[in-house]
Amino acid sequence: xxxxxxxxxxxxxxxxxxxxxxxxxxxxxxxxxxxxxxxxxxxxxxxxxxxxxxxxxxxxxxxxxx
Amino acid sequence: xxxxxxxxxxxxxxxxxxxxxxxxxxxxxxxxxxxxxxxxxxxxxxxxxxxxxxxxxxxxxxxxxxxxxxxxxxxxxxxxxxxxxxxxxxxxxxxxxxxxxxxxxxxxxxxxxxxxxxxxxxxxxxxxxxxxxxxxxxxxxxxxxxxxxxxxxxxxxxxxxxxxxxxxxxxxxxxxxxxxxxxxxxxxxxxxxxxxxxxxxxxxxxxxxxxxxxxxxxxxxxxxxxxxxxxxxxxxxxxxxxxxxxxxxxxxxxxxxxxxxxxxxx
Numbered sequence: 001x002x003x004x005x006x007x008x009x010x011x012x013x014x015x016x017x018x019x020x021x022x023x024x025x026x027x028x029x030x031x032x033x034x035x036x037x038x039x040x041x042x043x044x045x046x047x048x049x050x051x052x053x054x055x056x057x058x059x060x061x062x063x064x065x066x
Numbered sequence: 067x068x069x070x071x072x073x074x075x076x077x078x079x080x081x082x083x084x085x086x087x088x089x090x091x092x093x094x095x096x097x098x099x100x101x102x103x104x105x106x107x108x109x110x111x112x113x114x115x116x117x118x119x120x121x122x123x124x125x126x127x128x129x130x131x132x133x134x135x136x137x138x139x140x141x142x143x144x145x146x147x148x149x150x151x152x153x154x155x156x157x158x159x160x161x162x163x164x165x166x167x168x169x170x171x172x173x174x175x176x177x178x179x180x181x182x183x184x185x186x187x188x189x190x191x192x193x194x195x196x197x198x199x200x201x202x203x204x205x206x207x208x209x210x211x212x213x214x215x216x217x218x219x220x221x222x223x224x225x226x227x228x229x230x231x232x233x234x235x236x237x238x239x240x241x242x243x244x245x246x247x248x249x250x251x252x253x254x255x256x257x258x259x260x261x262x263x264x265x266x267x268x269x270x271x272x273x274x275x276x277x278x279x280x281x282x283x284x285x286x287x288x289x290x291x292x293x294x295x296x297x298x299x300x301x302x303x304x305x306x307x308x309x310x311x312x313x314x315x316x317x318x319x320x321x322x323x324x325x326x327x328x329x330x331x332x
Contacts, residue, residue, distance in 0.1 A: 007300055030249050033240050038305050040240060058302045060289060062245045063218040063225050065253040066107045066195040066263070 001053035012051075019046040021057065033060045067092065073165065077119055090279040091119065095165070097278045098122040100187040102175055102203055104151040105129070106258065107193030107217045109141035110267030111274070116159035116166045118275055123159065124169040125152040126183060138260035175199060177322035180206045189274055192216040193267070195253065197244040198325035204229065204237040205319055208312045213277055217270045220251070222259050222294040224266035227285055227304070228273045231313060234286035239307040244325065262294055 001014050003021075012021065018041060022029050034041045035058040041049055051057065069077070069088070080086045080094070099120050101108045104127040112123055129151050131142040139151075146154035152170035159168045173179060175194075180202060184190050190212050192203050200216070207214040207229060214229040216237060229236050269290065276282045291300045311318040 028249070030245055035240075035302065035304075038303060040305065040307060042242075060225075060240065060291065060302055061220075061223060062197075062241060062250045063220045063223055064195070064197045064200060064250060065218060065220040065258055066103045066105050066193040 001051070003051060004054070004056040006058055014053075016051050017047055018049045018051065018057075021051060022046065022059070025059070027059065031062050033062070034058070035060070067095065069095075073119075076163075076165075080118070085281045086279055090281070093278050093280075094275065095119050095121045097189070098124075098187045099189045099191060099274055100124040100126065100184055101191040101193055102126045102199065103193035103195060104139075104141065104155040105135065105193060105195055106138045106219060106253070106263030107267045107270065108151075108191070109139045109155060110264050111191050111193060111217075111271045112155055112159055112168075113141055113162070114268060114271035115274060116163045116168065118271075119163060119165055120274075120278070121165075122167045122169065122187075124171055124183075124187065125155050126171040126173065126175050127151040127155075128172055128174040138258065138263050140264070175202065177202060177324045180322065181210065184212055185210060187212070189277055190214045191270055191274060192218075193263075193270070197250070200237065201244055201325065202322060205312050205322055207231060208236050208317075209322070215270045215273045215277070217263075217266045219258055219262050219266050220253060221256055222262065224262050224269075224292040224294070226266055226269045226273070226290045226292075227288065228277070230284065230286045235304045235306040236310060236313040238312040239310045240289065240304050242307075242311065247326070259294055262292075265292060265294070 002009055037056050077091045080091050081088050097120050101112050104125045131146050131149050131154050141155035141158040150172045156168040156170040208231045211231045216227050218225045289302045308315050
């Protein structure tokens with residue numbers, strides 16, 4: 001399936017959860033917020049939420065420096 | 067107030083802009099901005115706002131200038147090593163523009179003093195280096211309905227957003243709770259490209275000036291992410307969360323609290 005990941009169309013295998021996607025990208029879930037089709041997901045839903053073809057996924061890093 | 071000949075010259079490139087004009091420049095001269103943190107972000111934000119003639123600029127910082135700051139914190143110098151950062155930046159901004167009333171607040175911002183500190187200002191700028199203060203500033207600005215221009219930096223990535231309480235989402239709508247202490251590294255631990263806070267701070271100062279003159283569209287409801295390595299600007303739309311603990315319809319956060327110190331390791 002195709003996901004619009006951070007604005008770029010990217011190919012992934014089907015039946016991927018948000019947790020699976022993060023693992024695939026080697027991103028630690030506690031370090032990011034994830035938005036799917038303009039909805040911010042709760043961290044506890046990362047494992048349940050199955051992504052669909054065409055979903056727009058934004059992964060935003062926690063950045064706190066100044 | 068009327069501008070002197072000298073001021074008309076100093077601000078001529080602003081006044082000539084139809085979007086600013088004499089009217090906008092008077093708004094800038096009459097505005098009061100509080101900047102939390104006189105470090106990587108606070109320096110360029112304050113520098114440009116002082117140059118622009120913002121009437122009153124308060125800088126809140128209880129830290130002192132160290133040699134390792136000078137790679138990016140451009141308001142400080144070898145002459146102010148060991149000096150309080152708010153005081154050091156005040157000297158620099160006053161030298162640039164004596165019109166500006168710069169107030170150095172040499173305190174650590176906390177749940178005890180934040181409301182009194184920000185109450186009299188029109189706009190708050192977040193240039194802090196730790197998550198507990200970021201959340202505290204967000205919650206206090208939501209409570210007092212203060213516009214907040216937030217910036218953050220790490221390594222080669224910067225983020226900016228403008229929070230207009232009551233009109234758009236807040237920081238907690240995106241990042242509801244801080245990350246577990248110690249999991250997100252600090253600039254001290256992970257590094258930061260020295261010029262990055264210049265880019266992000268200049269964007270924050272731009273947002274502040276737009277809010278003051280009331281022109282253009284503020285960066286509300288969007289987080290602008292800058293990736294310096296890929297030369298990529300990405301705008302992520304942030305929806306308002308109706309269940310947000312700070313700005314939702316039934317907010318859980320009714321009073322301000324300080325998070326434990328271990329979060330401050332950033």
